Amino acid sequence: MPTVRSLGWSSMTVFANPVLPGMYPDPSVCRVGDTFYLANSSFEYFPGLPLHSSTDLVTWTPLGHAIDRTGQAGLLDLAGVPDSGGLYAPTLRHHDGLFFLACTVVGGAADASFFLTTTDPAGPWSDPVFLEGARGIDPTVFFHEGRVWWAGCRLVEPGAYPGQTEIWLRELDPVAGRLFGQEHILWNGAVAGAVWAEGPHLFAHDGWIYLLAAEGGTERNHAVSVARSRSVTGPYVGNPGNPILSHRQLGATASVQNVGHADLVEAGDGSWWALALGVRSRAGGHVLGRETFLAPVAWESGWPVVNPGAGRLGERGSTPFTSADAPTPAELHDTFPVGPLAAHWLGVRGPVPGAHTSAAELHLEPPAPPAPDPAGSTSAPRPATRTPAAFLGYRLRHPDVRAGLRLVLPYPGVTAGLALRQSENFGLRIELAHAPAGWTATAIARADGADTVLGSVPLDPVAPGSLLDLTAELSAAGVAFTVTVAGETRVVAVTDAALLTTERAGGFVGTVVGPFVSGEPGHPVTVTGFDYVPTASATP
Incomplete structure (x- = not known):
């Protein structure tokens, strides 16, 4: 584990977005003590599912990869996936001394959702545990009041329109490696007609359960929306201010586009932060892939507000934390x-x-x-x-x-x-x-x-x-x-x-x-x- 330092407002770290440049899409973040841990998608590349740690949300130190053994890759059938197939949108969580990483492998012999565990995010991680009946992509795991829940995204069949998805939920027995109990359909997204409500994450805050989701497809219309419920199983009601984060309204000349697929984390001082993906566009295209960006989050009238007063990702910002890690050299x-x-x-x-x-x-x-x-x-x-x-x-x-x-x-x-x-x-x-x-x-x-x-x-x-x-x-x-x-x-x-x-x-x-x-x-x-x-x- 990396050395950590106490969080406090006596100093700060200035950052330039993206905080993790290059192909690091679909960020998922959790905190243990004063250290934040981050996981990203890797698709067809090996080693897969890169992991980083940070004490300031800005300086990210590579820890390695969750999929780094040939045996793991063979079980996931990475050799059979197409371009842009493979390991999609992980969720990283920590509970009772154990890290959980939920993910999907897409495009092999069969799409399959699985989870990995470890006591140390630097590894080694377990072999994948596949879940029967976990159809779809972008799974998340949620620990709440002594129970473990598994949620995912899948196409509605038949859908009211092409690309309509639903976010579903079942209970997980992590020891037996199986889903059980009744299935619950939680949400279809904030906007009727918007495609691919995906990448769900669940949070408990102030007596509510919040469901965060990406929406609009991971391109120009990408966005982040949120719903809430008093119960994990629903019903969920969308935020009247949805989407809470998007750059689609900025048009084709925006320097940062395709913003979405966010995860939230609460710091030890009680502040909240969002890590989201975006792309840096130049001359109408981007070559670096989807990168990880950072923004502060405030709670107003029971709803999260990303980068208050701006409503979009800032080019620069600061966090009130100091770093225990050296920045990664640019060269x-x-x-x-x-x-x-x-x-x-x-x-x-x-x-x-x-x-x-x-x-x-x-x-x-x-x-x-x-x-x-x-x-x-x-x-x-x-x-x-x-x-x-x-x-x-x-x-x-x-x-x-x-x-x-x-x-x-x-x-x-x-x-x-x-x-x-x-x-x-x-x-x-x-x-x-x-x-x-x-x-x-x-x-x-x-x-x-x-x-x-x-x-x-x-x-x-x-x-x-x-x-x-x-x-x-x-x-x-x-x-x-x-x-x-x-x-x-x-x-x-x-x-x-x-x-x-x-x-x-x-x-x-x-x-x-x-x-x-x-x-x-x-x-x-x-x-x-x-x-x-x-x-x-x-x-x-």
């Missing part, structure tokens, strides 16, 4: 020290086979082609890829940044490079490949599953064992790819970043950047360093 210079691969590296749908460090180097080996499914197999189809590739991704956390890697010239039968991955079907990359005419550095755009060459630079003569630098620089002007050999830097291509935006590619994730290799198995590529440097400022 990363990874020289791959010997030992386990750092937790900031993400694989797609599971750990990357053959990725290991040795003598301060990363060795990344092209994977073998996947075996065909047996004839007559009824298992869920595996996601298609352009070619089998090993890839490690680091979350983009800044809109203006330079990311680069240094690698040893690969074996002629291997292609290696630096990729900006949005999904299997959308992304940008620069790669080294050998053809009859010699080595080239080529920049490639992938859109709708098809590759287009943006530019190519011949590299020969280049000697075996040479070190090369591949760099991608993201800015308002787009993405510039360069290659450096023997101290000479050459521009390979400059393109816009539209293919990296959710608005173009779809889905729910942000962009990750890192090394990839493909080609003949048995010929690992050596990467000697990866650098991530914000180019506009060191703040989000």
Whole structure:
């Protein structure tokens, strides 16, 4: 557990939103003593369900991931999920010395809700406990007056309109790992006709039970609404002032959009706070994904008011708490020290086979082609890829940044490079490949599953064992790819970043950047360093 300090109003911490930049969507928060704990969605990436701690709600220290073992990933069938499938919208709670994490895996052999437990959020976490009858997504767990309740969101069948959902509730036996008792339908959301009332969270405050929900879909019309009841099982009545948080009314030019999916937490001094997702938009799109933002909450006439006097997320603010933790550096210079691969590296749908460090180097080996499914197999189809590739991704956390890697010239039968991955079907990359005419550095755009060459630079003569630098620089002007050999830097291509935006590619994730290799198995590529440097400022 991290060291904690007493909360008080004698000092404060100033923050700039987002407080957790990069692809950290669907925040869920709880407090134990003076320490706050945060969990986020991870979708198809592994390790999954990242966890952070903080003593000031601003400085978030990584603790690791709840899903970090191959056995857990296998039980969840992450290998079978599509892009933007996988681990959706967790809820993190603490009760009687035990942390509970409720979640859903979407898009595998079957959608399934589950929970994990631990005494230490830094892990290890238990294997997933699946709940029969827990249909839908975005589950939450609520401890109240000696009973444990499980709520989730699912489509109404048949619905009054497409996308109509209902939030349902049953009692949970956490020891036996089963739901029991009568099912209760709690709410359909605040606005008739609004889609996807989802992401429910339950709170007890001042004799009321409050139900917080996202609404409107996780895009421009996203919002946060709230209802309350004197009983956990309802009936729930919506706040006349709903939605209590949204940026949809600000229009297409707002710098922060898609705001919703909030969780509330009470601090030790009695103040309340909201953590919500939002996106930073530039030129009509966002490439970083949905990020975690912070806002104060006041109670007025029995209802929560987010950021009183403003009603929307502020660019800056302060909390009346001091931090016991050092802020995460804006820059990363990874020289791959010997030992386990750092937790900031993400694989797609599971750990990357053959990725290991040795003598301060990363060795990344092209994977073998996947075996065909047996004839007559009824298992869920595996996601298609352009070619089998090993890839490690680091979350983009800044809109203006330079990311680069240094690698040893690969074996002629291997292609290696630096990729900006949005999904299997959308992304940008620069790669080294050998053809009859010699080595080239080529920049490639992938859109709708098809590759287009943006530019190519011949590299020969280049000697075996040479070190090369591949760099991608993201800015308002787009993405510039360069290659450096023997101290000479050459521009390979400059393109816009539209293919990296959710608005173009779809889905729910942000962009990750890192090394990839493909080609003949048995010929690992050596990467000697990866650098991530914000180019506009060191703040989000």
